[in-house]
Amino acid sequence: MARTLARPATLAATQAHRRKTDWHALTAHAILVAAVALLAFPLYYAFVISTQTLSEVTTMPPKPWPSGALFGNYVDAWQRANMGRLLVNSAIVALSVAIGKIAISLLSAFAIVYFDFRGKHVVFWMIFVTLMLPVPVRIVSTYQVMSVLGWVNTYWGLAVPLMASATGTFLFRQFFRTIPDSLAEAAQLDGAGPMRFLWTILLPLSKANMAALFVILFVAGWNDYLWPLMITNTPDMRTAVIGIETLVPRTSQLPEWNIAMAAAMMVLLPPVAVIVAMQRWFVKGLIETEK
Amino acid sequence: MKRSVFPNRWLPYALVAPQIVITVVFFFWPAFDSLRLSLYRASPFGDRLIFVGLTNFERLFRDDASLRSLVTSFVFSFAVTFVGLALALLLAALANAKIRGLTVYRSLLLWPYGIAPAIAGIIWLFVFHPSYGILPWLLSFVTAYQFNWFLKGWVAMVLIIVAAIWKQFGYNLAFYLAGLQAIETSVLEAASVDGAGPVRRFFTITFPLLSPVTFFLFTLNMTFSFFDSFGLVHAVTQGGPGDATSILVYRAWKDGFEGLQLGYSAAQSVVLMALVMLLTAFQFRFAEKKVTY
Numbered sequence: 372m373a374r375t376l377a378r379p380a381t382l383a384a385t386q387a388h389r390r391k392t393d394w395h396a397l398t399a400h401a402i403l404v405a406a407v408a409l410l411a412f413p414l415y416y417a418f419v420i421s422t423q424t425l426s427e428v429t430t431m432p433p434k435p436w437p438s439g440a441l442f443g444n445y446v447d448a449w450q451r452a453n454m455g456r457l458l459v460n461s462a463i464v465a466l467s468v469a470i471g472k473i474a475i476s477l478l479s480a481f482a483i484v485y486f487d488f489r490g491k492h493v494v495f496w497m498i499f500v501t502l503m504l505p506v507p508v509r510i511v512s513t514y515q516v517m518s519v520l521g522w523v524n525t526y527w528g529l530a531v532p533l534m535a536s537a538t539g540t541f542l543f544r545q546f547f548r549t550i551p552d553s554l555a556e557a558a559q560l561d562g563a564g565p566m567r568f569l570w571t572i573l574l575p576l577s578k579a580n581m582a583a584l585f586v587i588l589f590v591a592g593w594n595d596y597l598w599p600l601m602i603t604n605t606p607d608m609r610t611a612v613i614g615i616e617t618l619v620p621r622t623s624q625l626p627e628w629n630i631a632m633a634a635a636m637m638v639l640l641p642p643v644a645v646i647v648a649m650q651r652w653f654v655k656g657l658i659e660t661e662k
Numbered sequence: 663m664k665r666s667v668f669p670n671r672w673l674p675y676a677l678v679a680p681q682i683v684i685t686v687v688f689f690f691w692p693a694f695d696s697l698r699l700s701l702y703r704a705s706p707f708g709d710r711l712i713f714v715g716l717t718n719f720e721r722l723f724r725d726d727a728s729l730r731s732l733v734t735s736f737v738f739s740f741a742v743t744f745v746g747l748a749l750a751l752l753l754a755a756l757a758n759a760k761i762r763g764l765t766v767y768r769s770l771l772l773w774p775y776g777i778a779p780a781i782a783g784i785i786w787l788f789v790f791h792p793s794y795g796i797l798p799w800l801l802s803f804v805t806a807y808q809f810n811w812f813l814k815g816w817v818a819m820v821l822i823i824v825a826a827i828w829k830q831f832g833y834n835l836a837f838y839l840a841g842l843q844a845i846e847t848s849v850l851e852a853a854s855v856d857g858a859g860p861v862r863r864f865f866t867i868t869f870p871l872l873s874p875v876t877f878f879l880f881t882l883n884m885t886f887s888f889f890d891s892f893g894l895v896h897a898v899t900q901g902g903p904g905d906a907t908s909i910l911v912y913r914a915w916k917d918g919f920e921g922l923q924l925g926y927s928a929a930q931s932v933v934l935m936a937l938v939m940l941l942t943a944f945q946f947r948f949a950e951k952k953v954t955y
Contacts, residue, residue: 399759406753407770410832414774416796417785433796475680482677487667494678497685503942504689507889507911508935511918511927512695513688520687532688535681555668565668594778596893597915612778616897619784622812628788635781643776650769657833658878 421445421632428629440629448618448633456607457614458637460529464599464610465592465642467530469585476539477577481569483540484547485555502537506597514601528602529610533592538660539584546580547573583656586649590642611638693935699928711925718929727905728913728930735909738823739887746827746834747879751872754838755864764839771832779829780893786825787898790817811899815906818899822907825898826891834879841875842868881945888941910934 420428422441427434448454482488483495506513513532514523522528550573558568599610606614615634620626646653700718702711722728774782789797792810801809811817845868853863869876892911895901901908901916908916914934918927 395759396761399757399761400763402753402757403767406757406835407767410771410774410828413785413789413828414777416789420788429794431794431799433794433799435796475684478677479681482674485668486670486674486677488671488674491674494682497690498681501685501689503935503938504693505889505938507892507914508931508938509689509692509696510914510931511924512692512699512931514919515695516688516692532684535684535689540681559668565670565673568668590776594776594780594893596778596780596890596896597911600896601915601919612780612893615784616780619787619897626794628791628794631784632788635784639777639781642778643773646773646776647769650772653772653775654768657882 417632417635420629421636423629425625425627425629429626441633444629444633445637448615448630448637451630452615452618452634453606454611454615454634454637457609457611458641460526460608460614461593461611461638462641463526464529464595465589467526468533468592469588471530471534472536472539472588473581473584475534476536477543477574477581479540480543480547481565481573483544485565485568498535498537498540501535506601510597510601517602522602524603524605524608529599529608533595533598536588539588542580542584542659543577546577550576579652579655580659582649582652583659585656586645586653587656587660589645593642696928696931696935699925700932701925702928703925704922714925718925719932721926722929722933727908730905731908731910731913734819734905734907735888735911738819738826738891738907738909739884741823742826742830742887742891743880743883745823746830746883747876749827750831750834750838750879751876754835754842755868757839758842764843768836768839771836774829774832777829778893779826779891780897782825782829783822783894783898786821786828790821811903813903815903818903818907822891822894822898825894826887830883830886834883837875837879838872841872845871881941884941888937910937 416435419435419437421444422437422439423434423444424438424440427438427440479494479498483491517523517528517532520528522531554572555568558572563571593610594612595610596612600613603609603613606617615631615638618627618631618634620628620631699711701713701715703714703718704710705712777785789795790809790811792798792808792812798809801807808814809817811821849867849871850863853867858866888909889911891909892915895907895909895912896915899907901912905913910930911934914927914930917923917930921927
């Protein structure tokens with residue numbers, strides 16, 4: 372940035388500035404550390420509860436440090452919620468929605484940018500309109516369509532209807548338009564067909580965008596609530612976010628919050644791990660998908 | 663526009679086919695069906711549909727409960743968005759300095775985005791738990807008031823607002839920090855030479871320069887609090903106590919799936935559809951502003 376333009380200053384002024392910014396920097400660090408700690412506290416507290424026994428959880432005052440029941444609680448939560456099955460379901464749904472959306476939107480963006488065909492504008496507007504039709508605005512009728520197709524309580528039903536993506540299509544469309552025309556011309560001169568061009572040139576160039584989209588879509592797919600709640604009706608087809616509700620103690624039940632928190636920790640770990648591991652792509656994805 | 667175009671008659675149709683098939687079958691068909699259903703009522707035995715015209719909408723707009731639900735939705739969304747953004751901006755402005763380790767802070771701020779609203783809600787449900795939660799316990803030293811969200815609607819509302827803000831807060835703060843770092847210090851220094859105090863500098867220079875970030879975060883938080891918060895309400899308060907936290911999406915779902923009032927639920931869907939269109943139009947109306955990041 373042009374910030375360097377503001378550099379020329381007298382030495383004295385720079386030194387005075389430096390002494391002042393030191394205080395400033397210290398305050399900044401203090402505030403940020405406090406913010407980070409405050410954000411982390413609920414998660415830390417949930418983890419602590421997941422390591423305590425039932426009597427420790429229900430004894431006041433609360434005990435804010437870990438105890439020894441970690442292993443027992445997690446095994447208990449795993450068995451009672453049929454956690455293995457739930458996590459597998461979530462992984463299948465999140466991965467297939469993310470990969471399917473990327474593939475489908477990449478292909479449509481390729482068609483829209485690199486071909487002239489009748490009805491192109493209609494196609495474009497049809498995709499655009501889906502932005503205004505999220506699941507909540509078509510709750511009952513989507514369920515009816517699913518039962519007509521016989522897709523209620525199936526993996527097909529959980530994943531396929533979520534694979535259309537206006538944001539993904541627009542993202543790839545924007546990106547393809549920044550690629551110089553000469554690349555496609557050169558490919559055509561070399562006798563490469565469109566699919567070969569897509570596979571050997573466009574795909575490798577799109578890697579960063581695909582990674583960015585993947586993080587956002589995986590997290591959204593894993594954490595989605597309304598769709599799997601509507602489409603599934605047996606415990607073995609539930610996804611993890613919904614399935615662990617059976618472990619949350621209601622008023623009349625034994626307050627086994629340690630088991631509930633152990634389950635919560637296991638369900639939140641995969642998406643949080645993806646964000647932490649792919650942070651660079653995550654930030655890119657957040658910005659690009661909202662443009 | 664691209665000038666180099668592949669000459670092929672059928673391939674582009676094959677390429678857009680998956681997208682279009684899904685769009686038509688799972689978006690357009692149900693959306694039109696919602697419009698149609700909203701004009702019908704299921705017969706007492708649920709075996710056929712009776713045409714009732716606009717009765718569902720009439721009932722919707724006359725019903726006190728739906729008005730309350732609309733108010734609840736707006737209170738929730740605006741509280742999450744405005745309180746969340748104001749807090750994030752305040753902290754970011756206070757912490758805006760040329761310091762090292764900003765990327766480390768960013769990593770430590772972004773992770774809560776990955777937590778499902780329902781899971782965030784379950785964690786906060788326990789923090790607020792009247793008998794075992796740490797928050798009512800701490801508050802009991804200050805006041806004798808019982809912060810029991812099972813009984814008191816406003817406490818339940820605060821509970822879901824806090825859980826939603828918690829989930830969103832980290833990246834709100836991270837984006838404001840990045841936005842502030844990108845502002846030229848020379849502009850602020852010039853204003854300071856002209857005698858503008860820090861508060862005045864903030865409102866006349868910093869805040870307007872941050873408007874693209876604010877707009878971006880505003881849209882993200884509004885969409886989140888309007889739609890993605892369904893899981894939070896369903897997993898934590900189930901709309902209660904009473905209907906204190908029954909937001910629009912939750913009500914449409916409940917009337918359709920638990921009440922089996924298909925036409926009435928569809929009418930609510932149609933109203934929601936209109937709201938989304940307004941939001942999208944708003945977003946695109948101001949889209950030109952969002953070019954600088």
